[in-house]
Amino acid sequence: MADILRERERQVYRKGGQQPFQLDCEKQSAAGSVSQRACVFCGSRVVLYPIADALHIVHGPIGCASYTWDIRGALSSGPELHRLSFSTDLQEMDVVQGGEKKLYAGLCELIDAHQPKAAFVYATCIVGVIGDDVEAVCKRVSLEKGIPVLPVHSEGFKGTKKDGYRAACDALLKLVGTGSTESVTPHSINILGDFNLAGETWMIRDYYKRMGVEVVSCITGDGRVDEIRRAHGAALNVVQCSGSMTHLAKQLEEKYGTPFIRVSYFGVEDMSKSLYDVARHFKDKEMMKRTQAMVREELERSIPQLADYKRALTGKRAAIYVGGAFKAFSLVAALRHLGMTTVMVGSQTGNKDDYEQLRELCDEGTIIADDSNPLELSSFLEEKDVDVFIGGVKERPIAYKLGIGFCDHNHERKEALAGFEGMLNFAREVYSSVMSPVWRLTPRRRGSNLEVVK
Amino acid sequence: MSSQPRATRSQPRPNWVSTRNPCKACAPLGAALVMRGIEGALPFLHGSQGCATYMRRYLISHFREPMDIATSGFSEATTIFGGEKNLRQGLDNVTSQYHPALIGIATTCLTETIGEDMHGMLHQYRALPGEVDDPLLVHVSTPAYSGTHIDGFNDAVRAVVEQLAEAGHAPSAYLDNFVNVFPGLVSSEDLRFLKEVCADFALPATLFPDYSETLDGPSMEIYKKIPEGGTSLAALRATPAARASIELGRTLRQKRTAASFLQERFSVPAKRIGLPIGINESDIFFAAMEKLSGHKTPEKYTRERGRLVDAYVDGHKYLFGKRALVIGDEDMVVGLTSFLAETGVLPVLCASGGKSGAFARSIAEVTTHLREPAIVREGVDFMTIAEELALKDLKPDFVIGSSKAAKLARTLGVPLIRVGFPIHDRIGGQRILHLGYRGAQQLFDLVVNTLLEVKQDSNSIGYSYL
Numbered sequence: 001m002a003d004i005l006r007e008r009e010r011q012v013y014r015k016g017g018q019q020p021f022q023l024d025c026e027k028q029s030a031a032g033s034v035s036q037r038a039c040v041f042c043g044s045r046v047v048l049y050p051i052a053d054a055l056h057i058v059h060g061p062i063g064c065a066s067y068t069w070d071i072r073g074a075l076s077s078g079p080e081l082h083r084l085s086f087s088t089d090l091q092e093m094d095v096v097q098g099g100e101k102k103l104y105a106g107l108c109e110l111i112d113a114h115q116p117k118a119a120f121v122y123a124t125c126i127v128g129v130i131g132d133d134v135e136a137v138c139k140r141v142s143l144e145k146g147i148p149v150l151p152v153h154s155e156g157f158k159g160t161k162k163d164g165y166r167a168a169c170d171a172l173l174k175l176v177g178t179g180s181t182e183s184v185t186p187h188s189i190n191i192l193g194d195f196n197l198a199g200e201t202w203m204i205r206d207y208y209k210r211m212g213v214e215v216v217s218c219i220t221g222d223g224r225v226d227e228i229r230r231a232h233g234a235a236l237n238v239v240q241c242s243g244s245m246t247h248l249a250k251q252l253e254e255k256y257g258t259p260f261i262r263v264s265y266f267g268v269e270d271m272s273k274s275l276y277d278v279a280r281h282f283k284d285k286e287m288m289k290r291t292q293a294m295v296r297e298e299l300e301r302s303i304p305q306l307a308d309y310k311r312a313l314t315g316k317r318a319a320i321y322v323g324g325a326f327k328a329f330s331l332v333a334a335l336r337h338l339g340m341t342t343v344m345v346g347s348q349t350g351n352k353d354d355y356e357q358l359r360e361l362c363d364e365g366t367i368i369a370d371d372s373n374p375l376e377l378s379s380f381l382e383e384k385d386v387d388v389f390i391g392g393v394k395e396r397p398i399a400y401k402l403g404i405g406f407c408d409h410n411h412e413r414k415e416a417l418a419g420f421e422g423m424l425n426f427a428r429e430v431y432s433s434v435m436s437p438v439w440r441l442t443p444r445r446r447g448s449n450l451e452v453v454k
Numbered sequence: 455m456s457s458q459p460r461a462t463r464s465q466p467r468p469n470w471v472s473t474r475n476p477c478k479a480c481a482p483l484g485a486a487l488v489m490r491g492i493e494g495a496l497p498f499l500h501g502s503q504g505c506a507t508y509m510r511r512y513l514i515s516h517f518r519e520p521m522d523i524a525t526s527g528f529s530e531a532t533t534i535f536g537g538e539k540n541l542r543q544g545l546d547n548v549t550s551q552y553h554p555a556l557i558g559i560a561t562t563c564l565t566e567t568i569g570e571d572m573h574g575m576l577h578q579y580r581a582l583p584g585e586v587d588d589p590l591l592v593h594v595s596t597p598a599y600s601g602t603h604i605d606g607f608n609d610a611v612r613a614v615v616e617q618l619a620e621a622g623h624a625p626s627a628y629l630d631n632f633v634n635v636f637p638g639l640v641s642s643e644d645l646r647f648l649k650e651v652c653a654d655f656a657l658p659a660t661l662f663p664d665y666s667e668t669l670d671g672p673s674m675e676i677y678k679k680i681p682e683g684g685t686s687l688a689a690l691r692a693t694p695a696a697r698a699s700i701e702l703g704r705t706l707r708q709k710r711t712a713a714s715f716l717q718e719r720f721s722v723p724a725k726r727i728g729l730p731i732g733i734n735e736s737d738i739f740f741a742a743m744e745k746l747s748g749h750k751t752p753e754k755y756t757r758e759r760g761r762l763v764d765a766y767v768d769g770h771k772y773l774f775g776k777r778a779l780v781i782g783d784e785d786m787v788v789g790l791t792s793f794l795a796e797t798g799v800l801p802v803l804c805a806s807g808g809k810s811g812a813f814a815r816s817i818a819e820v821t822t823h824l825r826e827p828a829i830v831r832e833g834v835d836f837m838t839i840a841e842e843l844a845l846k847d848l849k850p851d852f853v854i855g856s857s858k859a860a861k862l863a864r865t866l867g868v869p870l871i872r873v874g875f876p877i878h879d880r881i882g883g884q885r886i887l888h889l890g891y892r893g894a895q896q897l898f899d900l901v902v903n904t905l906l907e908v909k910q911d912s913n914s915i916g917y918s919y920l
Contacts, residue, residue, distance in 0.1 A: 005547055029503055031527045031540040032547030039504025061563045061598040062473060063480030067508035070861075084837075089473035092600045095567055106472035125502055125564040126599070129533065156502035157528040157564060374522050375551055378677035394511055397520045403673050443675040 004376060005033055011371060013355075016364035023355045025370040028160060034373040036321070036394050037348045039156035041124055042068075043164020046411065047244050048120050048152065048171065050195050051223035052076035055116035057086040059103050059134060060124030064156075065089070072411040073197040076222050086110055090126065099132050107141045107149065117225035118148040120171060128155035148225070150174055161323075162243065162349050169248035172219065172228060176252065179226060181233025187282050188214040190234045190258075192249055193241030194265065196221030197411060200418040204265055207275055207419065211291045213282070220245070232256040236281055238263050238274075243324035243349050265418035266327060266426070267334030268299060268306070298420035306337065309427040314339030316387040316434055321369075321377060321395050322409060325350030325358060331390060331409065332361050338427055343384035346372045374398055388434050403442030405433030475836035477781065477858060478807030479876075480598035481606030482560045483509045484639065486523050488610035489558025491663025493684035496524060496554040500541055500570065500593075501562030503527045516876040517642070517669040517884045520681070524548045524557075528564060537565060538575050545579060549589055552679045555687055559593040560610065566597035590687065592617045602808050604783050607639050608709055611662060615712040618690040621720060632658035632692075633746055634699040634722070636712050638729065638785055639875055642670035642884040644893070651890065654754065657747040660689040660696065662712075670884045694720035698746055702739075703785035704728040704816035705808070728820065729785050732793025732894045733762060735820065739890070758891040765895060766797055769902040774798035776905060777848065779862075781839065781855035782874040784808040784816070784832070786888070790854055790873065791828065792820035793894055799901070801828040802848045809833035836862050852904060857883075869904050873897065 004012055010024040029035035041058075045068050048056065058065040065087030076082065088094075088102050103121065111119060119141070123134050134151045142149040150171040154164050189208065194201045201221030208215050216234040217227035237249045237260035249260035261281060263274035272295045279291040318335045320328050325347040332342045345358055346369035358368055367380050378398050381389060389399035392410030399406040407429045409417060417426045439445045482499055486509055489497035499506045506525035513521045524547075526532070526540040548557055561572060572593045580591065594613035596606040637648055645666035652659040667683025693699075699713035699722050706726060713724035725746075730739035736759070740751045776799050780787050784806045791801045801824075804817050814830040821828060829846070831839065840862055843850065853863040854871040857879045863870035877883030887893040906920050 003551065005551060007547070028529055029527050030543070030547060032498075032524045032544030032551070033527075034506070034522050034524050034548075034551075035503060035527070036507065037503055038507040039502050042504050042507070057472065061480055062476050062478060062602075063483070063505070063508070063563070063598045065473070066476045066479045067512055069475065069858075085473075085475050087473045087476060088471075089476070090563075090599050092597070095563075095599050102471055109470060110472055110474075125528075125533075125562070126567045129564065129567050156504045157533050158530050160503075374520060375677075375679060382677065393514060394507070397514055397518060398677070400518070401520050401671075401674055402677055403675070442673045444673070 003379065005030060008033060008371075011369060012376065013359070013368045015359055015362055015366045015368065021356070021359055023352070023368060023370055025355060026162070026349075026351055027371070029371055033371075034375070035348075035371055036373060037161055037371060039161065040158050040164040040167065041122060041154040041156045043161035043244070044122060044152045044154035044168040044171075045164070046072070047165055047168035047220055049082055050074035050076070050220050051118075051120070051225065051228070052082045053079040053117045053224055055081060055086065055110055055114055055119040056122070057088065057106060057110060057119065058122045058124060059088045059099065059127050059132070060090055061126065062087055062089045064122070064124045072195065073413055074195045074221065074411070075197075075199050077202070078224075081114055081116055095126060095130055098130055099127065100137050103132065103134065103137050104141060107137070108145070111141070111145045111147065116147065118150065118175065120150050120152050122152045122154050124154070125156040128158065148175060148178070160349070165244040166247050169245065169251065172248055173251050173255075175225065175228045177229070177232045177256070179229025181230050184216055184230065184233035185214045186235055187212060187284065187287065188216050188234045189236045189238050189278065190216050190231045191218045191221065192237055192239040192260075193245035194218065194221045194418070195241075195411065198414055198416040200265070200416045200422060203416060203419040203421060207294065208278070210294050211275065211279060212287050213278060219248075232258065234258060236260065236278070238278060240265055240326075241324055242326045262326075264326065264330040266330035266422070267337060268302065268420060268423050269333055269337070270330045271419055271423070272299070302420050302424050305424055306427055309431050310337070310339045312431060312435060313427075316340045317343045317384060318430075319344035319377075319381055319384065319386045319389045321346045321372060321389070321391040323348045323392070325354035327409070328358060329361060332358070334423060334426060335430075338430065340430075342366060343386060344369070344380045346370060378402060388430055403439055403444035405430075405436065405439070407433055470838060473835045474838070475858075475861070476807060477805070477835050477839075478602035479512060480563070480603060481596035481601050481609070482562050482598060483512060484603035484605065484607030485558070485560035485594050485596045485610035487513060487639070487665065488607055488614065488663045489560070490521065490668050491665040491684050492556055492558060492614065492690065493686045494555030494680055495558050495684065496522065496548055496552050496556075496680060498524045498526075498544065498548060498557050498559045499562055500526050500537060500559055500565045500572065501528055502564055505562050512876065515878045518881065519669050519671065519884070521669070522552075533564065533568060536568070537570055538578075541575055542579055545591070553587070554589045554680060556590040556592060558610070558614065559591060560596045560606070561593070562596070563598035566595065566599075590618070604639060604785075604808050608706065608711060611636055612710060612712040612715055614690060615662070615693050616715055618687065619694045619716070619720070620691045621694050632660060632696055634693050634696045634713065634716065635659050635661045636699065636701040637661065638701070638703045638706075639783060640702075640729070640888060641875075641886050642666045643887045644889045647887055647889050647893065651743065651755070654752045655743050655747040655749050657743065657749075660693060661685060662690065694722060696722050698723045698725055700725045700727065700742060700746070702727060702729045704788050704819065705784040705810040705812040707812045709810070728792065728816070729789035730889050731789030731897070732796050733759065733766075733891065734796055735789055735792050736890050736894065755891060758895065762891045762895045762898065765898055769898065770798055772902050772905055775800055776851045777802045779839070779843065779848070779850040779853045779855075779859075780804045781853065781859050782806060784810055784813045786874040787855070788813070788816045788820060789888065791817055793897060794854070794901075795821045795824055797898065797901075800824070800826060802850055803829045803831065803839065803843065805831040805834050805839050807833065807835065840865065852901070854901070869908060871901060871904055
């Protein structure tokens with residue numbers, strides 16, 4: 001059983017034990033715990049990254065820019081400025097004398113060279129310490145170049161990844177409301193919190209189009225500055241990845257009176273429900289009919305294929321460790337659809353409500369963990385004899401080292417896993433890992449196989 | 455070398471203030487990698503949570519192995535009041551979770567900027583009453599605003615040696631007839647190769663760092679908190695008792711390295727040679743091994759050399775006059791350039807994000823026979839390189855270097871031959887053998903076949919024989 005740090009004992013829960021449900025969360029990671037979380041900067045960078053016609057410049061020493069260069073699978077249908085890495089690459093003398101001059105010069109030259117629609121300036125750890133007035137530099141460049149230049153207060157130490165989401169939302173709020181909403185129709189939405197990984201936003205957009213819903217802005221997936229500027233014209237904000245974008249949705253509700261709903265595009269049940277929820281919001285019978293027809297059509301296509309996968313995967317055990325807990329809900333349901341059991345589920349940034357919901361969703365004996373680490377995760381995988389682990393790049397070697405299947409459900413993925421089609425891809429991803437013959441050769445499974453041979 | 459270096463010296467960088475598509479990572483990353491090469495050790499970063507996580511991810515994507523890096527996880531309050539409490543808690547937690555023999559602590563830009571007194575804090579921490587098996591603590595200063603991951607790597611090698619070296623101490627297995635080998639940032643396969651060579655020369659050696667097993671280990675049934683392998687603490691304590699140190703890397707010259715420390719402090723003679731890539735640099739390496747061991751080069755290697763020369767002959771026409779852009783860490787680029795130049799390839803531009811000050815001269819030293827000296831650029835990024843290629847109409851036939859050059863190669867419409875570090879878009883970067891005649895053989899076949907593939911695919915004939 002896992003060796004859990006004392007500080008973390010209340011962040012791991014086993015369903016079905018005698019203890020009342022209690023899970024500590026939304027805490028700073030314990031020093032030395034080897035958390036899988038990143039920092040404030042990461043939160044901001046993740047959210048704003050897919051805005052493809054904006055310049056993203058990291059103000060600080062080179063590392064933060066190097067480690068986030070083209071790190072995600074967020075696709076663009078046009079400009080690809082977001083896939084380049086720009087940094088002020090602060091040197092020792094800049095740290096001593098301040099980095100404002102370098103930031104000013106860097107911003108100016110890059111804006112001249114690339115003609116972006118806006119620029120985001122990410123403040124990293126030491127910028128907060130050496131006291132650069134990033135705000136003032138941004139204001140000045142904005143006036144001189146005639147585009148919005150937005151500071152993102154993402155100093156790594158100033159909280160957790162969630163605070164980074166907030167800083168990104170605050171930067172976005174300065175953009176929203178600055179464009180014309182003239183041609184926006186009443187049945188219109190913004191898509192919040194879909195990052196167009198492997199083109200997922202395009203699939204979702206297509207569903208909305210078939211329903212007769214206008215998408216004003218996707219904000220964070222295949223994002224465009226001009227669309228974001230007119231996002232306040234939409235009648236509804238549809239929020240996925242609630243951890244990162246709820247703050248923006250709430251602010252937009254407060255400022256512009258735009259209501260929002262939470263959705264998930266993962267798994268056929270959640271996908272269908274999301275579309276129905278949007279249709280229901282507009283109280284338009286025709287739209288509802290179109291939605292029903294579309295969902296039926298999509299399900300007719302995917303259900304038989306999913307049934308095939310289910311036959312092979314029934315009874316297999318899965319573990320989930322993801323960034324936001326919201327995605328975990330859908331994954332538990334999607335895995336169940338494939339006949340699989342989730343024996344461990346955790347997230348980096350879930351909150352109390354999220355974990356309560358997860359507890360309700362999961363079977364007895366499931367381990368629920370907040371802000372876990374490699375030693376805990378590896379011990380959970382061993383204890384529960386997991387067949388496939390669903391997580392991100394940092395979780396992958398934990399599974400593989402133990403001879404356990406893996407499915408990448410993080411920002412780096414190359415397979416679209418959202419929507420009806422995405423559910424098929426997800427099933428195929430899980431299937432192609434779980435059913436691989438390579439596990440038979442690993443020390444972990446070899447023992448039992450040898451017995452079979454005898 | 456008495457003659458003037460023939461390579462073009464670095465010119466003032468074009469007027470770009472910003473770094474665009476960087477060709478370097480930051481110093482703590484190199485330090486964390488070194489700490490993973492010590493037996494029973496866990497790397498630890500004193501700074502924000504994100505640094506450790508980003509560097510883990512960067513290293514995991516190359517090695518495809520678990521890479522745990524702990525952190526003191528700075529918060530706003532820590533930054534204002536100092537990180538001692540977090541450092542202590544972090545070290546306590548790492549000790550109780552991992553039971554490491556050593557914790558290798560590197561600083562970050564944040565902790566260097568606020569001026570954390572690592573020496574003092576660790577001294578205080580050690581003075582606290584603890585368990586008998588408390589881990590050793592070593593630390594290295596790696597301000598990310600100075601130098602690159604290679605500087606962090608080399609500084610960490612030196613810091614560990616400095617802090618662990620004990621005079622008059624020799625592990626019994628080695629007697630007093632061993633050498634220290636400081637290989638620099640090479641692949642896990644390269645490290646295994648170096649160990650094999652030392653064994654074949656019957657030369658006991660302390661190889662440091664040694665992540666040949668810790669970052670390329672076998673599949674496990676039970677997760678190992680700290681993977682097996684790495685340079686032993688006993689060997690690290692005994693470095694002053696070595697007969698000599700060899701360090702690999704021509705651009706190390708202006709650095710205070712582990713070998714130079716051992717020479718100054720303990721009079722251990724230091725031998726500095728280039729990374730043995732290609733025949734010329736490998737000849738120097740094997741000559742050094744002969745001298746140190748007193749043994750002739752085993753036939754196994756002379757035969758490898760013979761086969762390699764034969765292969766060079768077989769393939770020479772495919773390579774002659776082909777133009778290469780060589781890009782990556784400085785010593786890797788110097789070695790690759792030496793190898794390419796001796797096969798008839800024309801290295802048109804040799805570039806690195808590093809800035810040792812010794813890059814241009816090192817390139818010049820290994821390309822004296824070139825009729826057209828290579829252009830050499832240090833401290834550059836990928837966009838600057840792209841601009842220079844266009845401006846000078848350099849038209850490379852291929853790019854050789856890290857996977858970070860993939861975008862550039864794609865824009866140029868030429869193949870990228872992935873070698874060195876990092877390789878994030880292919881499997882097996884840790885298993886590429888660059889060193890020795892054997893490594894050169896693999897590189898040579900790879901380069902020739904890549905160019906043959908271009909030849910075959912770029913016309914409608916589809917040759918059956920080439």
